[in-house]
Amino acid sequence: MKPLRIALAQLAPRLGGLDENLARHRALIGEARTGGAGLVVFPELGLTGYQLQDLAAEVAMTADDPRLQGLAAETRDISAVVSFVEESPDHRLFISAALLEDGEVRFIHRKLFLPTYGLFDERRFFAAGDRLRTVDSRLGVRLGLAVCEDFWHMAVPETLALDGAQMIINVSSSPGRDLAAVHEVGLGTAASWRNLLRTYAQLTTTFAIFCNRVGMDETISFWGGSEVIGPSGEAVFSAPLFDEGLYFVDVELGDVRRERIGLPLLRDERPELHLRELRRVLAERTETDLGDAGETSPQRPDHGRAERD
Amino acid sequence: MPPGEPRPDGEHGAPLFELPPELAIDTDVARRVTVDFIRNQLRQAGFTKGLLGLSGGIDSALVAYLAAEAVGPENLLCVMMPYRTSSPESEDHARLVVDRLGCRSDLVDISPIVDGYFGHDGQAGSGGEGALEAGSLRRGNFMARARMCTLYDRSVVWGGLVVGTGNKTESLIGYTTLFGDSACAFNPIGDLYKSQVRQVAVAVGVPEEIIRKAPSADLWPGQTDELEGGFTYPQLDRMLFWMIDKRRSDEELLAMGFAEAAVARVKRLVAVSEFKRQVPPVAKLGPRTTGVDYLYPRRRPGSAKR
Known part of the structure; x- marks a missing residue:
């Protein structure tokens, strides 16, 4: 099988500069195509910048926005993953990643987990997605998309792999922090991400693609270090930290089959067991009032309401 | 600086400064950022x-x-603003930096500004008779603000922004003058403890004599930060690092060997200086209030002045 060439667009978006960023995406899609890439991946909120705050509403696009459709039109012979602020018909704002291919918006993933702690304040400005699906790409592989914090929750890569993904793609705007000499690459954040990506790729026996932005928004700097990890958990490619660039990497899609034959972890997964035990855990958490009584606990017991009534 | 080499050596093998291991940083990353x-x-x-x-x-x-x-020495203006009692060594060291970098420099003697207010040689200034008796705190703060006024005036002529030079240690304990030395357009080293400033200084080649000398605000002769505060910077940095960055409780700090009185004192310094690190509060009245529910990035398309 011919290797798939992936281009990682480790760019520094202009905060709030939607038009400028759209133009840059168009140029880089062209560059990726010229370089022979079948897939080009852009970072989280690459079309808008990250630290938007109240600007989010001003740079939001609906899925059928002509500007997004225009960008999609550039993908007749290449697939692209881009990320933007998506406004739903009922005017909720999401941090979304879209797969553009064959000239159209094929699929949209809305960020599921919005960090609102430490330096993050995403839940204040955005709504959380509530769907986790995979999508068949024209590349002949099934893709799973995730946005940054989504990968700090194990269920996300696991579910995507069980749903058939052979390649899980995480687009990020990960702020560099926890500067200390004890870390492998100087930044605690970078060291953590490198561990996560290798672990997920190995446990799900999929390719893990990570595209993280560089540059700065206000006080925070984004560290780049985009990576492609093979289904054995070994890095195929690691981009430099902090340097803007379009990085090309070739992957053998046949590695997924080879790895899964030799190491049939996915075959041996027990989702039914997992689901059964999760139901029990949720029920018990609700009974002891430890759990969140919201959407995660649809079967919340009535606590003897019938007797009291 | 790689791990395992916590004590960078000077030219003659003597340690340039004491570095607590937990404060060691990757200076390449710090410099880049x-x-x-x-x-x-x-x-x-x-x-x-x-x-x-x-x-x-x-x-x-x-x-x-x-x-x-970042911008080339030709785009950097260093302004030296001594008062008549400032140490001559300070000016020598400042000149050394300017010479090494080849950047532009200005010398502004702030003595007439400060003396014009507090008075001098028994002659009252515009601050009135009482100002003649002003103590070192008032004078020190005034000097810091006179320097701020000078810098901001020079910034118009130079056509550049004022770059802040305060470190994290002094900011956390409030060892700064509000709207004085802490005033700036932005601050690249405000999240580096003094012990980390020293590491980056070694990495970028700041002259050894500047790294080695005792830190001083030089607001009066013989003043040093460490004498004034009663702590050494390595002690203070370690305590702040565990207290703030690593969220250790008082009990945990005592168990780590920090003295009870020192912990109490530093906690108080941090708490009483909280106001110095924040934008002054605005009474909430309207539907959208800056800093509360009108939240924009400082810079966005269209916000640059030129």
């Missing part, structure tokens, strides 16, 4: 030039090196 930060902050605001007050101490020397790397 702070230099990019300076470049970005200026560009976003539509400027190519910066200026700073160069005291002869390590903090402003380091920022001068970083700024020169």
Whole structure:
């Protein structure tokens, strides 16, 4: 099988500069195509910048926005993953990643987990997605998309792999922090991400693609270090930290089959067991009032309401 | 600096400074981020030039090196602003930095400004008779603010932004003058403890004599930070690091060997100086209030002045 060439667009978006960023995406899609890439991946909120705050509403696009459709039109012979602020018909704002291919918006993933702690304040400005699906790409592989914090929750890569993904793609705007000499690459954040990506790729026996932005928004700097990890958990490619660039990497899609034959972890997964035990855990958490009584606990017991009534 | 080499040696093998191991940082990353930060902050605001007050101490020397790397020495103006009692050594060290970097410099004697207010040789100034008796705190704060006024005036002539030079240690304990030395357009080293400033200073090549000397605000002769505070910087940095960055409780700090009185004192210094680190509060009245529910990035398309 011919290797798939992936281009990682480790760019520094202009905060709030939607038009400028759209133009840059168009140029880089062209560059990726010229370089022979079948897939080009852009970072989280690459079309808008990250630290938007109240600007989010001003740079939001609906899925059928002509500007997004225009960008999609550039993908007749290449697939692209881009990320933007998506406004739903009922005017909720999401941090979304879209797969553009064959000239159209094929699929949209809305960020599921919005960090609102430490330096993050995403839940204040955005709504959380509530769907986790995979999508068949024209590349002949099934893709799973995730946005940054989504990968700090194990269920996300696991579910995507069980749903058939052979390649899980995480687009990020990960702020560099926890500067200390004890870390492998100087930044605690970078060291953590490198561990996560290798672990997920190995446990799900999929390719893990990570595209993280560089540059700065206000006080925070984004560290780049985009990576492609093979289904054995070994890095195929690691981009430099902090340097803007379009990085090309070739992957053998046949590695997924080879790895899964030799190491049939996915075959041996027990989702039914997992689901059964999760139901029990949720029920018990609700009974002891430890759990969140919201959407995660649809079967919340009535606590003897019938007797009291 | 790689791990396992916590004590960078000077030319003659003697340690340049004491470095608590937990404060060791990757100086390549720190340098990269702070230099990019300076470049970005200026560009976003539509400027190519910066200026700073160069005291002869390590903090402003380091920022001068970083700024020169970010925008080139020809785009950096270092302003030396001695008072008549300032140590001549401070000015020598500031000149050394300017010579090494090849950047532009200005010398502004702030004595007439300060003496014009407090008076001099028994002659009252515009501050009135009472100001003649002003103690070192009032005078020190006034000097810091006179330097701020000078820098901001020079920034108009120079056409650049004022780059801040305060470190994290002094900011956390409030060892700064509000709207004085802490005033700036942006600060590249405000999240580095003194012990970390020293490491980056070594990495970028700040002259050894500046790294080695005792830190001083030089607001009066013989003043040193460590004598005034009663702590050494390594002690203070360690305590702040565990207390703030690593969220250790009082009990945990005592168990780690920090003295009870010292912990109590530092906690108080941090708490009473909280106001110095924040934008002054505005009474909430309207539907959208700046800093409360009107939240925009400082810079966005269209916000640069030129």
